[in-house]
Amino acid sequence: MLKLSKTSKLGTKSWSLQAIETCPGSVGNDGVLVPACSGCYATQGTYNFPGTKKVRSDNKEDWKRDTFVSEFVAALKKDTHFRFFDSGDMYTLDLAKKMLEIMIQSPHVKFWVPTRMHKFSKFKDIIAKMNALDNVIVRPSSDNVDGTYTKGVHRSTILPDASMADSNTFVCKAPSQDGKCNTCRACYDKNVDVIGYIAHGAKMKKVIRIATAA
Numbered sequence: 786m787l788k789l790s791k792t793s794k795l796g797t798k799s800w801s802l803q804a805i806e807t808c809p810g811s812v813g814n815d816g817v818l819v820p821a822c823s824g825c826y827a828t829q830g831t832y833n834f835p836g837t838k839k840v841r842s843d844n845k846e847d848w849k850r851d852t853f854v855s856e857f858v859a860a861l862k863k864d865t866h867f868r869f870f871d872s873g874d875m876y877t878l879d880l881a882k883k884m885l886e887i888m889i890q891s892p893h894v895k896f897w898v899p900t901r902m903h904k905f906s907k908f909k910d911i912i913a914k915m916n917a918l919d920n921v922i923v924r925p926s927s928d929n930v931d932g933t934y935t936k937g938v939h940r941s942t943i944l945p946d947a948s949m950a951d952s953n954t955f956v957c958k959a960p961s962q963d964g965k966c967n968t969c970r971a972c973y974d975k976n977v978d979v980i981g982y983i984a985h986g987a988k989m990k991k992v993i994r995i996a997t998a999a
Contacts (some may be wrong), residue, residue, distance in 0.1 A: 802873025810901025
């Protein structure tokens with residue numbers, strides 16, 4: 786059964802999987818979680834509630850159904866914006882292919898896909914096909930937590946604070962808007978090159994202290 790979420794921050798629908806478990810790109814070459822994933826918000830708080838975890842666990846099996854794409858397209862009939870993954874990632878090509886088909890069949894919807902699957906060469910083609918669509922922006926995430934990123938590769942990064950953003954980075958407005966996106970849709974905008982998300986939560990702040998002290 787198709788299970789879409791609607792987080793209070795976004796104000797739009799999303800579809801997610803369990804964090805880390807479905808995030809191959811969260812692990813560096815040393816086998817350790819990269820800094821940005823070490824403090825992942827989707828491993829804390831309400832994301833650990835049994836009901837929340839069950840939805841993401843069920844989604845991991847649900848996408849394999851033959852009718853998944855058609856049901857998804859029907860569910861988005863009246864939507865204008867949609868985020869894939871407020872937790873988790875497109876961990877397999879078969880899932881990514883179904884996502885692409887949903888995007889193609891829903892041209893009225895602007896899709897935003899944060900991901901670390903750009904690290905794997907076999908995903909290069911499918912990501913390019915997604916980005917070639919007028920209604921889709923795939924935002925490869927930087928592994929860093931100090932606001933740095935690789936130009937031409939990453940389209941989002943984590944900032945210790947707004948002052949760490951360079952001139953090319955759009956700073957997320959949510960912290961100054963009671964933690965909500967409200968009318969901002971910068972993440973869905975192809976013309977916005979890089980989004981900087983200000984770190985929040987004790988766990989992430991600890992990761993930043995360790996990373997910046999090294």
